Amino acid sequence: MILVDALAAYRAGDVSQAIELASRADSPLGAELSAYLATDGSGPVYDQPAAFTAFIRGGGNVGLYSRLSAALAARYAALRPESLLDLGCGDGLAVEPALAQSSFRPGRIDLVEPSAALLAAVDVPGANRFEATAQSFLGANGSTWNLAQSTFAMQSMRPPVRAAVLRELRPRTETLVLAEFDIPVLDEGSPDFLESLVSRYERGVAEYGARASLVAQGFLMPVLLGVAAGAERTNWEQPALAWVAQLEIAGFTDVVVEPLADYWWSPAVLITARGSHAG
Structure with missing residues (x-):
């Protein structure tokens, strides 16, 4: 070819x-x-906002985020978390419609996003906003949560950083929900x-x-x-089985992987895991 x-x-x-x-x-x-x-x-990958906006809000992302928001809304309704943490919330493309669709709204919502511009665009009234990386936020904030979520954001963390974030998060949340891609296993x-x-x-x-x-x-x-x-990497994706292994190494249990949506890059999956924080 x-x-x-x-x-x-x-x-x-x-x-x-x-x-x-x-x-x-x-x-x-x-x-x-x-x-x-x-x-x-x-130029840097995200230096043309119009291009990225057209990408994330068009093509297969329309169906992907529709399914993702519906799945998150169902989690909120089933788990009824009083506190919710969203790590790497972006401009709210996942969490906004999920909250709007759900029959249950958490009493406390913490939104963490390193981009000030993206964080300012999130329309979630009453939410606490933290302009920070996941690792700096968790290091400075001692809160705990009933439910933590991260949607297509942890792939942007270098593996050692991601491992540290998961270790720090495990004792501080009852449940963790990740949306990621199940990429094929191929030699780079x-x-x-x-x-x-x-x-x-x-x-x-x-x-x-x-x-x-x-x-x-x-x-x-x-x-x-x-x-x-293999240069200028902006993400460190991995197959679903590798996500499971990394979560278990961090101490999470009852890890479940469910198909979320077909997608041109790789199938999207929803991964749910149990942490050790109770109540």
């Missing part, structure tokens, strides 16, 4: 060859990849790995129709190249 060869060339440092190969691919991904490489796109940089990236990104770009170039140039291409090259 020519785009696999293009990514292999990029990984090897031959950008000119990567551009040439990508330009010969008869696909939207090939066109977007060659255009991005030809303009020497080198192998032909199978690069072929998987190509097939998944072909699907991802195709979901955005008229806005495909905006999303691809401002978000998807820099992420793709970072993953393909």
Whole structure:
């Protein structure tokens, strides 16, 4: 597959060859990849807010977040937590509709997000807002919670940091709910790995129709190249079984993985685990 060869060339440092190969691919991904490489796109992944907004609020994310919010709302109704912690809440895309849909609203809601701009955009009246990383927040705040959640945020933590956050969180929450992706088990940089990236990104770009170039140039291409090259990583995802193992190592019990939604990148799953805080 020519785009696999293009990514292999990029990984090897031959950008000119990567551009040439990508330009010969008869696909939207090939066109977007060659255009991005030809303009020497080198900005940070999130430096084009319009592109990221179009990405997160379009394509397969519409169905993904609809299912996620419904699942969280069901958890609130079933568990009836008096206190809720959301680590890495972003702009509230998951927690806002979940609270609106649920028949039960926690009495205390703590929202933690390192981006001031995203945190300011969350529309959850009465919530406590903390502009902080998960690790700094937990280190400075001694609260406990009936329910803690983190939706597609813990993947952005380096593994040692994530392990420390989970260890710190386990004795301070009754239940933890994570939404993450069950990524395939492949050797990074192998032909199978690069072929998987190509097939998944072909699907991802195709979901955005008229806005495909905006999303691809401002978000998807820099992420793709970072993953393909094993450089400038912005996340450390792992298969669902690895999430289970990491939670159990941190001391969580009764870990359950449930399918959440099909998604172009990888299947999304909801992981529920029991901590040791009671009441």
